[in-house]
Amino acid sequence: MPPPAFGHAPLPGLPAHITVWEVGPRDGLQNESTVLPVAVKAELIERLADAGSTVIETTSFVHPAWVPQLADAEDLLRTIERRPGVRYPVMVPNQRGLDRARVLGVQDIAVFASVTESFAVRNLNRSLDESLAMFDPVVAAARADGIRVRGYLSMCWGDPWEGAVAPGQVVDVAIRLRDMGCTELSLGDTIGVATPGRVVAVLDAxxxxxVEIADVAVHFHDTYGQALANTLTALQHGVVTVDSAAGGLGGCPFAGSATGNLATEDLVWQLDGLGVDTGLDLGRLVDTSVWLAGRLGRPSPSRVVQALSGGRT
Structure with a gap:
């Protein structure tokens, strides 16, 4: 691939290997205007596994009235072939979502919390405290069944209604999620306003x-072009799990200023150049995002996909 051909050189303080938590099939597709058929979604997941993805966030059991793009969650989980060594987490908003997931043999779930009051009300139609109270029995029931639970924290660096978010707000929600049983905490820059110094401030807090840094993941959006810089900073401060979406898909349907996730290809290009192992095949990822762009009817926003695709997207 091109990165080895151009050489690589490490920087101090970086891990030898990281886990890339692929969110394209869920967080990516939920904000696309085109609703893809189950067969295309299943092929996307298969292609991502072929490219070396070991964690593929597959879908969400949110009510279809809220996210119609993912209304086919059950059909998709019945269609995909789950490979040994690959995790297929799903988002669940409540007990009913957990029950639906459990019937289909799901072994990884995620709950989606807000660190701000405004977004909790707009996203979950509940106060922050009410939303956490709703998640508590869901997490407990999942853990009792041996299901891993990730806790998403949204608006960790800024909220469009409240402005800048203090690190203490993030800490408060993170500890409450950890104490209720979440096995991993993903810090979301939902509207993409974080910068490296502010990333360090939250991680230090x-x-x-x-909070063990090994239990923390980062989830950056590229609204202001800061996602890669913020990710590199997080890795230099001990984080070893990074969320990204193939082709830079996605955003948040409940936060109008949120643009796409960090593109998996852009992340892999950078980490290949730094000698950090991701286990991912960049060429296969690019081919997948070119293929997906054709199904969505729009080009991939990923700079690396554009550079390596030879005009195919």
Missing amino acids: LTAAG
Whole structure:
């Protein structure tokens, strides 16, 4: 691939290997105007596994009235072939979502919390405290069944209604999610306003409060072009799990200023150049995003996909 041909050189403080948590099939497709058929979604997941993805966030059991793009969650989970060594987490908003997922043999779920009051009300139609109270029995029931639970924290660096978010707000929600049983915490820059110094401030506040950095993932959006810089900073401060979406898909349907996720291809290009192992095949990822762009009827926003696709997107 091109990165080895151009050489690579490490930087101090980086891990030798990271886990890329692929969110394209869920967080990516939920914000696309084109609703893809189950067969195309299943092929996307298969292609991502072929490219080396070991964690593929597959779908969400949110009510179809809220996210119609993912209304086929059950059909999709019945269609895909789950490979040994690959995790297929799904989002669940409540107990009913967990029940639906459990019937289909799901072993990884995620709950989606807000660190701000405004977004909790707009996204979940509940106050922050009410939303966490709703998640508590869901997490407990999942853990009792041996299901891993990820806790998403949205608006960790900024909220379109409240402005800048203090690190203490993130710490408060993170500890509450951890204490209810979440096995991993993903810090979301939902509207893409974080910058590296503010990333460090939140990570330092979490570790000072006793949160293990090994249990923290980062989830950056590229609204202001900062996702790669913020990710590199997080890795230099001990984070080893990064969320990204093939082709830079996605956003948040409940936060109008949120643009696409960090593109998996852009992340892999950078980490290949730094000698950090992701286990991912960049060429296969690019081919997948070119193929997907054709199904969505629009080009991929990923710079690396554009550079390596030879005009195919």
